Amino acid sequence: MTTFFDFSDTAVAELAQADAARALQEDVGAGDLTAGLIDPARHAKAYVLAREAAVICGAPWVQATLTQVDPDIHLIWRVQEGQRCESDQVVLEIEGSARSLLTAERTALNFLQLLSAVATKTATYVDAVNSVPGNKAQIVDTRKTLPGLRLAQKYAVRTGGGTNHRIGLYDAVLIKENHIAAAGGVTAVLALATAVAPTAKFVEIEVETLAQLAEALDAGATMVLLDNMSLAMLCEAVQINAGRAILEVSGGVNLSTVRAIAATGVNRISIGVLTKDVQATDFSMRFSTDLTQDV
Numbered sequence: 016m017t018t019f020f021d022f023s024d025t026a027v028a029e030l031a032q033a034d035a036a037r038a039l040q041e042d043v044g045a046g047d048l049t050a051g052l053i054d055p056a057r058h059a060k061a062y063v064l065a066r067e068a069a070v071i072c073g074a075p076w077v078q079a080t081l082t083q084v085d086p087d088i089h090l091i092w093r094v095q096e097g098q099r100c101e102s103d104q105v106v107l108e109i110e111g112s113a114r115s116l117l118t119a120e121r122t123a124l125n126f127l128q129l130l131s132a133v134a135t136k137t138a139t140y141v142d143a144v145n146s147v148p149g150n151k152a153q154i155v156d157t158r159k160t161l162p163g164l165r166l167a168q169k170y171a172v173r174t175g176g177g178t179n180h181r182i183g184l185y186d187a188v189l190i191k192e193n194h195i196a197a198a199g200g201v202t203a204v205l206a207l208a209t210a211v212a213p214t215a216k217f218v219e220i221e222v223e224t225l226a227q228l229a230e231a232l233d234a235g236a237t238m239v240l241l242d243n244m245s246l247a248m249l250c251e252a253v254q255i256n257a258g259r260a261i262l263e264v265s266g267g268v269n270l271s272t273v274r275a276i277a278a279t280g281v282n283r284i285s286i287g288v289l290t291k292d293v294q295a296t297d298f299s300m301r302f303s304t305d306l307t308q309d310v
Contacts, residue, residue, distance in 0.1 A: 020166055020182055022173060027075050030166055035079035037163070038122045043084075050117040059113035059302050063127070065100045066297035070138045072096060072174040073130035076167065077107070080123040085115035097134070097174050106298070113302070120300050128295035129164070130171040135296060137175025137289050143270060144277040144284065152277040152284050153178040155263065159291035168290040180285060187216040189240070192223065201227055205234040219263070228252055236260050241281070243267055249279040 020026060065071075074096045081088045088111035094100045109116060140154045154177040160168045169179045181187035188211060190204050198204035201220065208218045219238040222228045225248060231239055232255070241252055243266035256262055263283035264276050276284055 020169075022170060027170060028079070030170075031075035031079040032083070034126070034164065034167055035076055035083055035122070038125070039080065039083060039119075042122050043118060047114075047118040050114045053114045053117065055112065055114055057113040059111070059116055061109045061116055061300050061302045062105045063107040063109070063124070063298055063300050065094075065102065065104050065106050066299060067102050068100065068135075069131045069296045070097065070099055070134040070175055071106055071127075071131055072134035072171045073127040073167075076126035076130065077123045080126065081109065081111075081115075081119045084119040085112055087111055088115055088119070099138075109300075116300075116302075124298050124300060126167070128298050129161075129293060130167060130174075131296040131298075132293045133168050133171035133290055134175035136293065137172045137177040139270065140273055140284075140286060140289070141176040143273050147274050147277045150277045152264075152281055154289075155180050155283045155285040156289050157265075157285055157287045157291075158183065159287040161290070172289055175289075177289065178283070181216060188212070188218040190218070190220040192221060192242075195220075201230045202234045205231065205236060221265075225251060225255060228255055232256065232259055238263070240265055240285070246275055246279060249276065249281060253280040 071094045074092060078090060081090060088109060091108040092106065093108060094104065094106040100106050137154060144150050144152050144154060156169055156172040156177060156179055158165070158181070165182070169182065172179060181189060188208055190208065195201055195204050198207055201222070205220060212218050217238050219240055220231050220236050221240040221242050222231055223242050223244075228239060228241070238261045239256070240263045241249060244252065244264070249264060252262060261283065262281045263285055264281050265285045268276060268284055268286050269288075273284060
């Protein structure tokens with residue numbers, strides 16, 4: 016993909032359709048041998064149960080998965096996208112061919128458990144920084160995503176109240192330490208970046224010292240990533256910056272440190288674990304056996 020992604024409802028629906036098709040091909044292949052044991056005339060109602068509290072995310076992917084398996088499957092969401100559910104709450108009711116529901120079950124739940132986990136973790140960090148008086152820091156994702164599911168995970172970050180960083184290498188410039196070394200320094204690399212700035216969503220430079228920050232600001236940097244700085248250094252960086260550039264923090268961020276980082280007055284806090292170290296939310300699908308009937 017070489018164009019910006021707008022995350023409109025239409026774009027997300029198309030993305031979900033493509034992701035679902037790829038996932039179903041991976042799982043179902045030439046056919047579901049086990050579901051083939053079920054009478055094709057058997058009709059069923061089922062529900063999806065959350066086994067833990069979460070922010071629900073992934074409805075477009077669940078919808079795409081189920082309807083690609085069988086367009087006649089009917090869904091009723093009891094907890095809407097972006098809303099919070101409690102443990103043991105029914106979040107979705109489904110009705111259709113029993114065979115189709117069984118075939119689609121795992122793929123649909125895989126999307127729901129992954130994307131809800133990302134949204135939930137993001138919301139936890141957003142809630143944490145929003146509890147800081149005067150907070151102005153946004154929680155931002157990174158490129159540390161599952162291969163092939165980056166856009167889906169970045170959608171989940173947005174659903175959880177977070178902000179997307181660049182989508183990939185093509186839409187924005189992030190100058191890191193190796194770029195600086197290869198280009199001959201902070202000032203030199205920022206001068207080179209002016210050539211691509213008009214086509215980039217933003218140009219950001221990573222600095223590791225306060226001296227580098229000062230040099231970057233003098234060279235006209237408008238967005239600076241403060242990498243692995245102590246709280247004392249972050250406070251001094253905010254003073255040196257004096258509102259000239261957007262300041263982002265990365266490195267050493269977790270739930271025990273994020274509030275103190277936000278309190279320094281930085282603008283953005285990027286967190287790789289939002290999408291990298293994801294513990295799937297626990298969901299299960301259960302048939303309502305008393306409502307299952309032949310048609």
